[in-house]
Amino acid sequence: MKKSKNLEDLIDALTILPGVGRKSAQRMAYKLLRSNKDKTLNLSRQLQNVLTDVVTCDICGVYLDKDDAEIQKSSLKHLCIGDNRDNSVICITESPADIYIIEENTDYNGDYFALHGTLSPLDGLGPEEIGIFRLQSRLKKEDIKELILATSTTIEGEATAHYIQKICQDLEIKVSRIAFGIPLNGELGYLDGETISHAFNERKEL
Ligand SMILES: [Zn+2]
Numbered sequence: 001m002k003k004s005k006n007l008e009d010l011i012d013a014l015t016i017l018p019g020v021g022r023k024s025a026q027r028m029a030y031k032l033l034r035s036n037k038d039k040t041l042n043l044s045r046q047l048q049n050v051l052t053d054v055v056t057c058d059i060c061g062v063y064l065d066k067d068d069a070e071i072q073k074s075s076l077k078h079l080c081i082g083d084n085r086d087n088s089v090i091c092i093t094e095s096p097a098d099i100y101i102i103e104e105n106t107d108y109n110g111d112y113f114a115l116h117g118t119l120s121p122l123d124g125l126g127p128e129e130i131g132i133f134r135l136q137s138r139l140k141k142e143d144i145k146e147l148i149l150a151t152s153t154t155i156e157g158e159a160t161a162h163y164i165q166k167i168c169q170d171l172e173i174k175v176s177r178i179a180f181g182i183p184l185n186g187e188l189g190y191l192d193g194e195t196i197s198h199a200f201n202e203r204k205e206l
Pocket residue numbers: 057058059060061062078079080081
């Protein structure tokens with residue numbers, strides 16, 4: 001039976017989404033074809049926009065619109081976190097998304113740094129790849145008194161936290177680790193707000 005190659009290509013493309021196998025991708029593709037054309041075109045435009053107009057903040061690693069990143073560069077301030085924050089404390093997460101989770105669920109008032117994942121040598125993810133070298137240069141440049149390690153409690157998350165803790169020993173920076181209430185192998189994105197808030201407030205100094 002003759003199939004549409006364009007439709008098959010869309011189905012293939014959709015399988016890059018997390019948790020989406022071929023069957024779900026097929027369902028999505030058919031749904032998109034049946035949907036209102038303007039809405040589907042809008043989705044395709046938004047996908048293009050994030051790829052061309054969204055950049056990573058040089059300082060903390062969250063995603064910013066290009067225009068805001070330019071303003072930040074020329075103002076020499078860290079605009080992502082806004083005014084009246086404690087710039088001597090940095091909370092380290094393993095993804096930009098985790099920063100928003102902490103921001104929404106705790107009353108933390110310091111600065112942030114998002115790594116790009118966790119150390120995983122077998123996957124070719126070393127300190128440079130996940131952004132630890134960038135973090136190190138930030139720690140040398142700024143007057144940082146405390147780091148809060150909010151990487152997940154997976155083996156990789158723990159290894160990453162341990163690695164950063166060792167770096168801080170030489171720099172005489174106080175390090176604490178969120179842990180309380182977070183189950184082993186816990187990723188922040190799967191936890192409820194109360195658990196995260198508790199884990200954050202009950203963090204232990206390392
Ligand atoms: Zn930033």
